[in-house]
Amino acid sequence: MNKRYWPLIVAPALLLGCTERQQDAAEDFEDATESAMAAEMRDFRAGMKNTMAEADEELAELEARAEAVGEEVDEEWAQAVNGLREERREFARNWEQMEAASEAEWRETRTQMSQQWNEFEAGLTQARLEAAETREEFQAEYSEEMAELDREWEALKARADSAGDEMQAEYREEMRDLEAQRKALAADWERFEDASAEEWEEMQASLSAQLSKFAKYMRAAGRDIERAFDPEGDLS
Numbered sequence: 001m002n003k004r005y006w007p008l009i010v011a012p013a014l015l016l017g018c019t020e021r022q023q024d025a026a027e028d029f030e031d032a033t034e035s036a037m038a039a040e041m042r043d044f045r046a047g048m049k050n051t052m053a054e055a056d057e058e059l060a061e062l063e064a065r066a067e068a069v070g071e072e073v074d075e076e077w078a079q080a081v082n083g084l085r086e087e088r089r090e091f092a093r094n095w096e097q098m099e100a101a102s103e104a105e106w107r108e109t110r111t112q113m114s115q116q117w118n119e120f121e122a123g124l125t126q127a128r129l130e131a132a133e134t135r136e137e138f139q140a141e142y143s144e145e146m147a148e149l150d151r152e153w154e155a156l157k158a159r160a161d162s163a164g165d166e167m168q169a170e171y172r173e174e175m176r177d178l179e180a181q182r183k184a185l186a187a188d189w190e191r192f193e194d195a196s197a198e199e200w201e202e203m204q205a206s207l208s209a210q211l212s213k214f215a216k217y218m219r220a221a222g223r224d225i226e227r228a229f230d231p232e233g234d235l236s
Helices: 003-072 076-101 103-130 135-161 165-193 199-229
Strands: none
Touching: 003 076, 003 103, 076 103, 103 135, 103 199, 135 165, 135 199, 165 199
C-alpha cells in the first residue's frame, strides 16, 4: 500500500479508539456516580430510621404523660402533642413515597423530607421542655438541649467561615440573625436562673418556644449553606 494513504487509514482508527476510551470513561464515571448516590440514599435512610425510632419513643412518652394527667392536663399542650402525632403520620406517608423514589427524584425528595422533619423535631423539643414538671427537670432538659445546639452552632460557624468571600457575604446576615437569637437565649436563661419560684413557670413556655425556634432556623440555615457548598447535596 502506498504510504501516502496511511494517514487516511490510521487517523480514523485512532479517533475511533479515542472515542471508545472516552465512552468507557464516561460509563465508568456514570457507574461511580450511581454507586455513590445509592450509598448516599442508603446511609440517609438508615440514619433517619434511627432518628425516627428515637423520636417515636419520645412522642409516646409525651402522649402517655398527657393520658396519665387526664383532665388536669394543660389543654394547649395536649393539643400540641396531638398535632405532633398528626405531623408524624404525615411524615410516615411521605417517607413511603421517598422509599419508592428514583435516583433522579432523590435529592429533591430528600430536601423536602429534611425540612419536614426539622419542623416536627422542633415541635417535639418544645413539647418535651414544656412537659417538665419541676424547675430542676426543666433546667436539666434545657441545658442538655442547649449543649447540643451549641455543638451544632460551632460546626455551622466553622463551615460558614470556610466559605469564600462571596458565599460568606450571602449568608452573613443570616448568621448574624442566628447569633442574635442565640445571645437572646443566653440572656433569658440567665434571668430564668435568677427567677423566683413563681416566675420560672411563666418563663418555661417562652424559653421552650425560643429554643425550639432557634433550633429550627439554625438547622435550616445549615442545609442552605451545605447546598451552597454542594448544589447537588443536602444536609440531612
